[in-house]
Amino acid sequence: MSNLTHQEIAMNTNAIYAQRRARLAQQIGAGGIAILPTAPEQQRNRDSDFPYRPDSYFYYLTGFAEPKAWLVVTGDGKSTLFCQPKDMEREIWDGYRLGPTDAPAQLGLEAAYSVAELDAKLPALIDGRDAVWFPFATHKGLETRFDGWLGALRARVRYGALCPKTQHDLCGVLDEMRLVKDAHEQATMLRAGQISGAAHIRAMQLSANMLRTGQEVREYHLEAELLHEFRRHGAQSPAYGSIVAAGANACVLHYRADRGLVKGGELVLIDAACELDGYASDITRTFPANGVFTGPQRALYELVLASQEAAIAATKAGARFTDPHDAAVKVLAQGMLDVGLLDKNKVGSLDDVIEKRAYFQFYMHRTGHWIGMDVHDCGDYTEPGEIGQVTTRKDALTGDTIKDRPARILRAGMALTIEPGLYVRPADGVPEHFHHIGIRIEDDAIVSEGGCTLLTRDVPVGVADIEALMRA
Numbered sequence: 001m002s003n004l005t006h007q008e009i010a011m012n013t014n015a016i017y018a019q020r021r022a023r024l025a026q027q028i029g030a031g032g033i034a035i036l037p038t039a040p041e042q043q044r045n046r047d048s049d050f051p052y053r054p055d056s057y058f059y060y061l062t063g064f065a066e067p068k069a070w071l072v073v074t075g076d077g078k079s080t081l082f083c084q085p086k087d088m089e090r091e092i093w094d095g096y097r098l099g100p101t102d103a104p105a106q107l108g109l110e111a112a113y114s115v116a117e118l119d120a121k122l123p124a125l126i127d128g129r130d131a132v133w134f135p136f137a138t139h140k141g142l143e144t145r146f147d148g149w150l151g152a153l154r155a156r157v158r159y160g161a162l163c164p165k166t167q168h169d170l171c172g173v174l175d176e177m178r179l180v181k182d183a184h185e186q187a188t189m190l191r192a193g194q195i196s197g198a199a200h201i202r203a204m205q206l207s208a209n210m211l212r213t214g215q216e217v218r219e220y221h222l223e224a225e226l227l228h229e230f231r232r233h234g235a236q237s238p239a240y241g242s243i244v245a246a247g248a249n250a251c252v253l254h255y256r257a258d259r260g261l262v263k264g265g266e267l268v269l270i271d272a273a274c275e276l277d278g279y280a281s282d283i284t285r286t287f288p289a290n291g292v293f294t295g296p297q298r299a300l301y302e303l304v305l306a307s308q309e310a311a312i313a314a315t316k317a318g319a320r321f322t323d324p325h326d327a328a329v330k331v332l333a334q335g336m337l338d339v340g341l342l343d344k345n346k347v348g349s350l351d352d353v354i355e356k357r358a359y360f361q362f363y364m365h366r367t368g369h370w371i372g373m374d375v376h377d378c379g380d381y382t383e384p385g386e387i388g389q390v391t392t393r394k395d396a397l398t399g400d401t402i403k404d405r406p407a408r409i410l411r412a413g414m415a416l417t418i419e420p421g422l423y424v425r426p427a428d429g430v431p432e433h434f435h436h437i438g439i440r441i442e443d444d445a446i447v448s449e450g451g452c453t454l455l456t457r458d459v460p461v462g463v464a465d466i467e468a469l470m471r472a
Contacts, residue, residue, distance in 0.1 A: 014108035016184050017063045025077045027173045031130030032075040034170055037139050041067050056373040057174050059278050068115050072125055078110045085114040123152040128162045136169040178372055179379035180413040186446055190455050192281035193444055196273035197458035199229035200285050203270055208291035208470040217262035219244040226272045235274035239375045242272035250438025251423040264290035267297055269438050280375040282417050283456045284442035291470030293463055296433040300422050303335035304439045307420040311367050315445055315452040321381055322407040325367035328420040333359045340431050356396045362424055368417045371444055383408050414447045
C-alpha cells in the first residue's frame with residue numbers, strides 16, 4: 001500500500017464503500033430504497049460547535065465526513081449523494097467542500113446533487129418503490145420529513161405515481177453488516193489500539209517519574225499525556241470521555257478525569273482510547289501510581305487478570321457472547337471467596353455466589369460489548385434465529401422477572417471488548433486493606449476460528465511487566 005499513489009489508495013478505499021452499498025442494495029431488494037442522513041452539527045455554545053463527527057452508518061457506506069449530507073441507495077444498486085454545494089465564501093470560513101460536481105468521481109457514486117434539492121428530488125426517487133428503508137428513532141424529525149416526501153408523491157397518484165407499501169428500519173440491516181469487521185476495519189482498529197496502548201504507557205511512566213521526583217501529580221496530568229499521544233499519531237479524537245481515576249475514584253465506574261490527587265501507594269485506573277478514521281479503541285489499565293503494587297493491590301489485580309485470561313480463552317467462533325462473561329464471573333467469584341471479600345459462611349459455595357449474584361457487590365457490569373465505529377458498537381446480542389426461544393427467571397437481587405433469549409453466537413470477524421473488574425467500597429465485613437481499590441483490565445478482541453486476536457496488548461498487563469515498565 002505504501003507504494004501506491006494517493007489516487008490509487010483513494011480508489012481502493014472507495015471500492016470498499018461501494019461494496020458495502022452493493023450489499024445493502026441486495027438486502028433491501030430490487031424494489032427498495034434506503035435513505036440515510038449524516039449527523040447534524042451540534043452547537044456547543046454561542047458561535048461555537050462541537051467538533052464534527054459524521055453519523056457512523058452514513059460514514060460506513062460513504063467515507064464522506066462533511067455535514068449536511070444524505071445518501072440514497074436503491075435496490076438496483078445506484079447510489080445518490082446530496083451534499084453541500086461549492087461556496088467559496090463559506091469555504092473561507094468553514095473549509096473545503098467537495099461539492100456535487102466532483103462527488104461521484106471522488107466517492108464512486110452514480111449521482112450527486114446539492115442538498116438544497118433534496119425535498120424536490122426525493123419524491124421522484126421514491127416513486128414506484130415497493131419499500132422504503134430509513135433509520136428509525138435515530139434522527140430527530142426524519143419521519144416527519146419523510147411524511148412530507150410521501151405527501152408530495154401521493155398528490156400525484158392520479159398522474160401514475162406509486163407510493164411505497166411498507167417502511168422498514170434500516171438500522172437492523174446495517175447493524176448486521178457492521179457486526180463482522182472486514183480486513184480494512186480490522187487494520188484500522190489495530191492501529192487505533194496501538195496508538196491507545198502507547199498513550200497508556202506514556203501515562204504510566206509519567207505517573208511514576210513525577211512521583212519519584214517529588215512533583216505533585218493530578219489526574220489531569222495523566223489525561224494530558226493520553227490526549228497528546230492520540231493526536232501525535234494522527235488519531236482524530238478520544239473515542240469517549242477519558243476515565244482517569246486515582247485511589248477511591250476508581251470505584252466510580254464512569255468517573256471522569258478531573259483534579260484528583262495521584263498518590264504513591266494507591267492505584268490509578270485509566271479507561272481511555274482514541275478514535276482513528278471513524279473507528280474506536282477501548283483500553284483500561286490499572287497500575288500503582290508509584291510503580292509498585294502493595295500486597296492487597298497485587299492480590300486483587302492478579303485475580304482480575306486471571307478472570308480476564310479465562311474470558312479471553314472463552315472468546316472464539318462458535319461460543320456465545322455470554323461465555324466470556326460467565327468464565328470471568330466464575331474466576332472472580334471463587335477469588336472473592338479465597339481472599340475474603342465474600343464470607344463463605346454467609347454466602348455459601350461458588351455455585352451459590354453465582355446463582356444469587358453475591359459477587360455483584362464488587363463486580364456489577366458485563367465483561368464486554370461490541371466495538372467498532374462506535375465504542376459501544378451496534379449489533380444484536382441475541383442470536384437472530386433463536387429469538388423465539390424465551391425462558392423466564394426471577395432476578396436474585398431485585399426479584400424482577402427476567403426474559404432470557406439465547407445469546408449471540410460469535411463469528412470470525414466480530415469485535416468485542418473483554419473487561420472484567422473489581423471495585424471495593426468500604427462496607428461491613430469487607431477487609432479494610434481492600435477498601436477503595438478499583439481495578440479493571442480491558443482489551444479489544446477480534447474473534448477468530450480458534451480463539452481471538454487482542455488488538456491492544458502493546459501495553460502490558462502482568463504485574464511484573466507493569467512494574468518494570470514504570471521503573472524504566
